[in-house]
Structures are given as structure tokens and as C-alpha cells.
Amino acid sequence: MPMSRRALAAAVTALVLPLSACGSGGGGGSTDASGKVEGDITFQTWNLRANFKDYFDGLIGDFEKKYPGTHVKWVDQPAEGYADKISADAAGGTLPDVVNVSPDLVAPLARAGLAMDLDKAAAKYKGEYLPGAWAGHQVPGMxxxxxxxxxxxxxxxxxxxxxxxxxGLDPEKPPKTYGELFADALRMADESGGRVATLANIPTIEDFGRYGASLMDKAGTGFTFNDAKGVELLTRYKQLYDAKALDARALNATPESAGKEFLTQAVAMNPGSALDLDNFKKQAPSLYKNIGITDQITNTGHVNMYVMGLMVNSRTRHTPAAVAFAHYVTDAEHQMSFAKKVAIFPSTAGSLDDPYFTEEDGTDETRVRVAAAKSLKSAVNYTPVLFSDQMKTALRNEVGKALQGRQSPKAALDNAVRACDRLLKQQG
Structure with missing residues (x-):
């Protein structure tokens, strides 16, 4: 289950935004969830039935027992074409009552008036969730x-x-901030004669956020990552690139190629998962025995998170039932049970203090799980919900030009912001 699916947002935007703020029709539209929980609702997930049918069948059965007047119809859509399906349902007035979404998919639905405002309909539940997670499905300008x-x-x-x-660096004290990272990276490149880089990836929008740059104005009308902090970050990356502290292949790196550079010990740091650790153990035992695990680099004190959500259709005929079910699926008890079946983390407050997320048992899986869970308590989703894959490409292209010396870091980010702002206007 991929955690970031911004590439699908464009398809939703194309069909949904022309809709009126009245939503897709079909009656309903009330944000009053205080009435009796009853009625038939439809619940749509995203590529989950194949591996978790028993879990969801049991969860739905328990909900229907708790609320005897309800019936939940579960539909599961394949990953391919998911945004097209949502946009077609939105345009045709057949959007399910409760829908599995990522922040990029909920944004155009919210702007079209089809996503229920839970600050109104479900405010009493807000305190049950981590603040950064609750804010993950908020839309700039709304x-x-x-x-x-x-x-x-x-x-x-x-x-x-x-x-x-x-x-000559302390292996028990890896860098925590970008300043420490840059200093260590330059030293490693110098000591190795340029043979060992520290990083294999160029900076992304999440890096600009973790560095402390402003990413977008509060109104959601324009991007701002070309501010002084943004230029400073790219300038420092240019210094790394020139000193061979940033891998020469970083301009065209993919997660797979960057992982290979780390596996062959050509670079010293790289993001990863428990699956990577298992791979290192089998393919690179000399690397495996020297693996350290640390938090993402950040100047803000907050790492980046990816968040999935459940949206309630603002046009549902059964608001109390739809809100109650979306809350039921995402409450602490059910998130914890789901997290023990798949390598994800609950968004509910206090859940990450469970021994499952705090105690290691000597396995690679728990080493990574404990490290990730600790950082998630105060994590935020740095990627603006309106930042599309086309915008990611625009930023990457301009960053590449700056690293190659074809333009200054300031000019590169100015150009990237202009390109992203043009794409933003095309979204409507």
C-alpha cells in the first residue's frame, strides 16, 4: 500500500472542480451527526480486499452489531485508476458515503463541496488523534x-x-540537523578523497519543509519555497555536489538506485525500511553489521509523515451513520488492531506509546518500527496537498540545473515557483 499517491490527484481535479459547491447531488448534505445512527451506507477502500478481507468483514460486522439499524456495503477499488473512479463517482452523484483518500485526493473534493467538514460534523473526536495527523487533510485557503x-x-x-x-566521525552520533549533516558530509568526502558521498538524493519539497522554508501561502494561492531558507538549502546542496559529498548520480536517482548506492557502501546515509534491513542482511552482511538507525534530518524538530484518511461524503443521506462508521474504523482500538496486521502506524493519540511501538525484541522489524513510531508523535505532512507530480518534476528539474551550475540556486527556485504556480492555476 503506497503511502503517497499525489500522482492521482490530477484526474480527480479535472472532473470534480467544475462541479458546483452543492456537491454531487443525491440528497443529504447535513453536517449534523448527532442523530440516530442508522441506515445503509457504502464504504470504499483502496486496494485492501486482497490482503485484509477478514479484517474488514469482522470490523463491519462488529459495527452493525453495535448499531443494529445500520448496514455497511464494502467496495474495494484497485490502485490503478482509483482517482478516475472517484472523479467519475463525484461527477455522477454516486460517490460512496465513506471513502479512503489521501490528502491530495481530498483537496479537489473539498473544494468542490463534496467532502464533509469534520471540524463541524465530528469536532468532539478531534482530540483522539495526533494533531499533525488531524491537520493532514486540511486544505490551504479553506x-x-x-x-x-x-x-x-x-x-x-x-x-x-x-x-x-x-x-573520523562519531558513529554513535549521526547528524540530526541539516547543519550537522552538511558538516559531516563535507568531512566524509574530504577524508575519502571524494570516493564516499553521504547522500544519494537531491532535495525534495519535504527537505525544504524540514529545513524550515515556507512552502505555500496560507491562502493556497501560491508557493513560497524560494524564500531565504529555501535558497540557503539549495546553496548548501550545491556545495555538497561540488565536493562530491552528494552522489554524482543523484540528479537521476530513484529510490531503487539510491538504495543500491547505499548497499554497495558508495553513500553513507539513505532512508529505508525493515525490508531493506532484511535485504542488507542477505546481500551485504558487512554493511548490515554496521547499520545505524536514526531520525530523518530536520531543523524544525518534526519529521515528515504520510497520512491516509477516511472522507465522509457531504451529500450522504445518513450523516450520523457515515460519521460514526468513519470514526469507528479510525478509533484507537481498531487502528491498533490494523497496525498489527500491516506495517503502518496509528494516527490516534497515545497509541504510539503501546509496547508494540516502544519495545524491541531484537528483530529488524522492531528496530525500524520503534524508531519510526518515536518520530511520528510530532510528525507533520510537509508536502502541500496541492503539490502535484508535475510540480515535483518542475522542482526537480530546476534543482538539477542549480546543482550543475547552469543557474543560481535563487534563479532555480524562482523558476520552480513560477512553474508550480502556473500549474496551480490550471487546477482551477
Whole structure:
């Protein structure tokens, strides 16, 4: 289950935004969830039936027993074409009552008036969730929250202790801030004669957020990552690139290629998961025995998270039942039970203090799980919900030009912001 699906937002935007603020029709539309929980509702998930049918069948059965006047019809859509399906349902007035969404998918639905504002309909539940998770489905330029936070994910940072020690760095004190990262990276490149880079990836929008740059104005009308902090970050990355502290192949790196650079010990740090650790154990035992696990680099004190949510259709005929069910699926008890079946994390307050997320048992899986859970308590979703894949490409292209010296970091980010703002206007 991928945790970030911004690439699908464009399809939703194209069909949904022309709709009126009255939504897709079909009656209903009340945000009053205080009435009797009853009626038939439809619940749509995203590529979950194949692996979790028994879990959801049991969850739905328990809900219907708790509320005898309800019936939940569960539909599961494949990952491919999911945004097209949502947009077609929105345009045709057949959007399910409760819908599995990511922040990028909820944004156009909220702007079209089809996503219920839970700050109005479900305000009493807000305190049950981590603040950063609850804010994950808020839309710039709008007041309100448009989906219950469901499961979260993040990733710690792996580092090679042997390479740190060889460069004269303390292997037990990996960098925590960007300033520390840049200093360590330059030293490692210098000590290795440029043979060992520290990083294999160029900065992304999440890096600008973690560095402390402003990403977008509060009204949601324009991007702002070309501010002084943004320029400073890219300038420092240019210094790394010139010193070979940033891998020469970073301009065209993919997660797979960056992982290979780390596996072959050509780079000293890289994000990863428990699956990567298992791979290192089998393919690179010398690396595996020297693996360190640390938090993502950040100047803000908050790491990046990915969040999934459950949106309530604002046009549902059964608001109390739809809100109650979305809350039921995402409450602490059910999020914890789901997290123990799949490698995700609950978004509910206090859940990450459970021993399942705090105690290691010596396995790679728990090493990574404990490290990630600790950082999620105060994590935020840095990627603006209106930031599309086209915008990611625009930023990447301009960053590449700056690293190659074809334009200044300031000019690169100015150009990237202009390109992203043009794409934003095309969204409507």
C-alpha cells in the first residue's frame, strides 16, 4: 500500500472542480451527526480486499452489531485508476458515503463541496488523534478538516557506522540537523578523497519543509519555497555536489538506485525500511553489521509523515451513520488492531506509546518500527496537498540545473515557483 499517491490527484481535479459547491447531488448534505445512527451506507477502500478481507468483514460486522439499524456495503477499488473512479463517482452523484483518500485526493473534493467538514460534523473526536495527523487533510485557503486521519507511515534514516568512523566521525552520533549533516558530509568526502558521498538524493519539497522554508501561502494561492531558507538549502546542496559529498548520480536517482548506492557502501546515509534491513542482511552482511538507525534530518524538530484518511461524503443521506462508521474504523482500538496486521502506524493519540511501538525484541522489524513510531508523535505532512507530480518534476528539474551550475540556486527556485504556480492555476 503506497503511502503517497499525489500522482492521482490530477484526474480527480479535472472532473470534480467544475462541479458546483452543492456537491454531487443525491440528497443529504447535513453536517449534523448527532442523530440516530442508522441506515445503509457504502464504504470504499483502496486496494485492501486482497490482503485484509477478514479484517474488514469482522470490523463491519462488529459495527452493525453495535448499531443494529445500520448496514455497511464494502467496495474495494484497485490502485490503478482509483482517482478516475472517484472523479467519475463525484461527477455522477454516486460517490460512496465513506471513502479512503489521501490528502491530495481530498483537496479537489473539498473544494468542490463534496467532502464533509469534520471540524463541524465530528469536532468532539478531534482530540483522539495526533494533531499533525488531524491537520493532514486540511486544505490551504479553506477552513475545516476533510477526512478522519487513518494510518500513518514514515521512515527512519539508515547510516553506515563504519564509513562514519573511517572519516573520523562519531558513529554513535549521526547528524540530526541539516547543519550537522552538511558538516559531516563535507568531512566524509574530504577524508575519502571524494570516493564516499553521504547522500544519494537531491532535495525534495519535504527537505525544504524540514529545513524550515515556507512552502505555500496560507491562502493556497501560491508557493513560497524560494524564500531565504529555501535558497540557503539549495546553496548548501550545491556545495555538497561540488565536493562530491552528494552522489554524482543523484540528479537521476530513484529510490531503487539510491538504495543500491547505499548497499554497495558508495553513500553513507539513505532512508529505508525493515525490508531493506532484511535485504542488507542477505546481500551485504558487512554493511548490515554496521547499520545505524536514526531520525530523518530536520531543523524544525518534526519529521515528515504520510497520512491516509477516511472522507465522509457531504451529500450522504445518513450523516450520523457515515460519521460514526468513519470514526469507528479510525478509533484507537481498531487502528491498533490494523497496525498489527500491516506495517503502518496509528494516527490516534497515545497509541504510539503501546509496547508494540516502544519495545524491541531484537528483530529488524522492531528496530525500524520503534524508531519510526518515536518520530511520528510530532510528525507533520510537509508536502502541500496541492503539490502535484508535475510540480515535483518542475522542482526537480530546476534543482538539477542549480546543482550543475547552469543557474543560481535563487534563479532555480524562482523558476520552480513560477512553474508550480502556473500549474496551480490550471487546477482551477
Amino acid at each position: 477552513t475545516g478538516t476533510y477526512a478522519f486521519p487513518w494510518y500513518l507511515n514514515t521512515g527512519p534514516l539508515f547510516y553506515n557506522k563504519a564509513l562514519f568512523e573511517k572519516a
